[in-house]
Amino acid sequence: MSFLKKLEEISKKATEVASEIGVESQKRYAEYQQKTEEQRKVAEAEAARKKADTDAFLAQHIPSIVKFKVAANYHGGYPGMPDIIDGGELYVGEWDLVWVKHQTVIHLPYCDTHDLELENFKVSMVRSIIAGGHDNDVHRLKNTVVVVCRINDVKQRVKFEIWGGLSVHAGALNAQKVIDHMAEFRHLFVAESQPTPATPQVAAGGISVTAELERLAELHAKGVLDAEEFKAFKAKLLEKL
Known part of the structure; x- marks a missing residue:
């Protein structure tokens, strides 16, 4: 070849x-x-x-009617929960305050709430500088909402650090907004010690029980409240008599 x-x-x-x-x-x-x-x-x-x-x-779990929503970190006070959980959102509803992160929920009905407070929150120097002031100045800001409430018949102080991005001032402003938006629902709060009402048809604070019952019935009829929620809120309202 x-x-x-x-x-x-x-x-x-x-x-x-x-x-x-x-x-x-x-x-x-x-x-x-x-x-x-x-x-x-x-x-x-x-x-x-x-x-x-x-x-x-x-x-x-999120309220059907949301008056205000804001990013918030959970900072303790709820039984069985860790001391701090960063992230999440706080919803101001018509009947309750709800904090949610993924599938973790803290549900605080107004009928079990005694009071709301704003508390100072210590921030880092970096956030202080970004906020435009010295650490001592920022320390006087109040951007933690404290919900004084009754959980399993025990008084608790559940805390939420309200987030405002990198600005601590924005966090303080958002915290105040939470308080302001909840102001219209204070008549649903439970008193620390409930006085005997002057008449059987008026709850402590001068709120007409009949009017509130009618409002609950209307929300139940519209499907905003299910049967169990309607029954629970009705019972809480009648407790104020």
Whole structure:
């Protein structure tokens, strides 16, 4: 066999091998793409499921009527909870105050709330500088909302640090907004010691029980309150007599 003939055969064989390698590479790449697409679909389906679960959870726990919503860190006071949980949102509803982070919820009905307070909160020097003042100046700001409430018949002080981004001043402003938005619901708060009312139809503080019962019935009829919530709020209202 001549040298040229031998070289031609080698070249032909190399071409065949290269073609086989190319076909195999394309096959593996196609398999990789298919696997990647399947993984993407699984991840998207899982993300959609988690979002649906979260949305359903929030729909169940977030007040149907939200007067004000703000980012807030939980800073202790609720039985069985850690001392601090960063992140989350605080909702000022028509009947309750609700703090939510993922699927962790703190629910504080107004009918179990005694009072609200604003408390000083110590901040870092970095946040002090960003806020535009010395640490001592920022320390006098009040950006922690304290809810004095009754939980399992025990008086508790549940605290929420209200977030204002990098500005401590904005946090203090948002904390005051929480207090201001809840002011219209103070008539639902329970007194520390409940006095005997002057008449059987007026609760402590001069609120008409009949009017409040009618309001509860209307909310129940509209589906804002379910049967158990209506019964619970009605019982709490009657306790004030």
